[in-house]
Amino acid sequence: MKISELPRIELANLLHRGELLLKLPPFVTRLKTNVPSLIRDFAVMYADFEVSSIDAFADFHVEIASEPGLWRWLKPQVRFFFDGRPSFIPLPTVQAFAMLEWGLNWCVAAHSHQYLIIHAAVLEKNGKAAILPAPPGSGKSTLCAGLVMRGWRLLSDELALYDMTTGEIFGMSRPINLKNRSIGIIKQFAPDAVLTDSVPDTTKGTVALLRPPTQSAVRVREPVRASWIVLPKYTPNMLPLLEPHSKARTFMLIAEQSFNYDIHGENGFEAVGNLVDQCACYQYTYSQLDDAVRTFEELCSGKIT
């Protein structure tokens, strides 16, 4: 059953009781919350995601709860609990959904060492996939959102889960985290995009989350093999430029952007080596999403090699 098929009142009840098991393939997360705004955002953002039966195994038990006490009338805050233990500092209640997303990223990155976990966006079209690894500020999420709104399948905006034995990459197809100016850019670029309200003054500035397209959520179980690694570099007023990026530098970038490269030791080294070997590696400087869509289309159709 999908989240969207649950009556809102039942969804709220399940979340209140902590009995909602959300399938985030390859994981299952058990969620609990009493925060009304979070329930509302969750229902919209995860509408196309499946629910698991109550007696299934859950990888992560997550709760977002309103902070009790008199302060809640003046300065309402929420706190993230991982399996009953408070984690991270409390945040203003308006940031509840963003907090859920950041918390889920942490759950996966801190515990799932069956994968090499790379901080990167992953997109697929016509069976071919691109990895967009990037340090913050490079415009990765904006580019990812732009391509997804033009028919690319979203695997992930933040976490690429690389299976080191099969070479397959999984994403969870979760909402895309847009920051600051990119919120307006995406709204303009894709007026039909579904976003949460913009939340100002977070640690990352103003954020809004973009709902993944239904097709991406439906195909969440299908992994990809990467064909390209593209390092995006947003530079205002620049003409688009796709240029080869050396394999050695790309290797270092992937290793740096991996959360658990150190834990995998030699296997991690081999895995990153194999991944970089199998991919064409580029750096892409851009300032306009329309240019980017065109470039990636050319990449996909084999016009660029």
Add this chain to the structure above:
Amino acid sequence: MTPHRDLIVNALLTPEIVRELSAQKWDLLIRQGRRTNLLARLANVLTQQGLLENVPIATRHHLTSAVLVAERQSIALRWEVECIRRALAYAGIKPILLKGAAYVMAGLEAARGRTFSDVDIIVPKKLLGETESALMIHGWQGSHHDKYDQRYYRRWMHEIPPMRHVKRGTTIDVHHTILPETARLTVNPAALLAAIVPVKDFADLYVLQPTDMLLHSATHLFHEGDFESSLRDLFDLDCLFRQFSALPDFSETLALRAATLGLSRPLYYAVRYTTLILDTPVPEVVRSEASLGKPSALISWVMDICYLNALRPVHSSTNSFSAWLARFALYIRSHWIRMPFPLLAYHLGRKAFIRPKSYDIEKSVADADLKA
């Protein structure tokens, strides 16, 4: 008195039960294992018994992940110990490793699947100053810069404030004895430091001899007021008993050694609760001789109630009023036995009413670095 046996303890003691676990039981087992830092140990036990292959795949990933983290930590710990060894070798100081670092370097079973938060070493009190400066020269930085905290550590405690390496972010605790100087039990550190054994393949690295290693582990656990990792520590004791009991003379000398060091009481508790909670096969001679350290009937009855509750996994699934009360009582006790009452009253009053001055020491040190 029979303890309530929680799922994680059950699975570690009788691993066959995992064949029959439902998805929901697995869910609980993984959570309890993760919270008690016993997941990697569970994975190792299941591997030894040939049971890991039967574990459902989603669940198995959590076990194998925990093993990967533990193995990585073991490598990192060896490197950290090597850095410490080198730093102190320049000053001619030969550190004695304690707890986790000692288990790893001595190649003990207790180290398998264990995770670490810091490295503990002990040096003779007269070398404390030299040790501290040698570590500072090699990049470790002191903490707790508040004047009161400094006095608290240096005058009353058994260690100096934890030191953190500026680049690696690793922490080292430098001890000069194993209990606070103000504690009710008086330990004989000279006797402890006179009987150390070298780590295999190292000329300037030592660990406590087996009896003392076990006694220190017991002393640490049964003076502790924080129970986050106490079940793991009890399993450490279980491992040490099992492995050391095979050594010649270990069992025969343990109780006597405890008496010499002034640690008969912690030994009694160690024997009592490992056998009661973990069915640890403690040799008969140790069991009978350890009872010399048994407190009065009333106290041992109260302690049984407290420890059987407090040593349960600290996890939402085991939350109960009795566990809370037991941990609270033992927390009070840990302070009570840490220092005499007037000093304790002063210390708690001071902590309650006087806020430490907050000045950004990290920053000032960084500035100093730039100028240098």
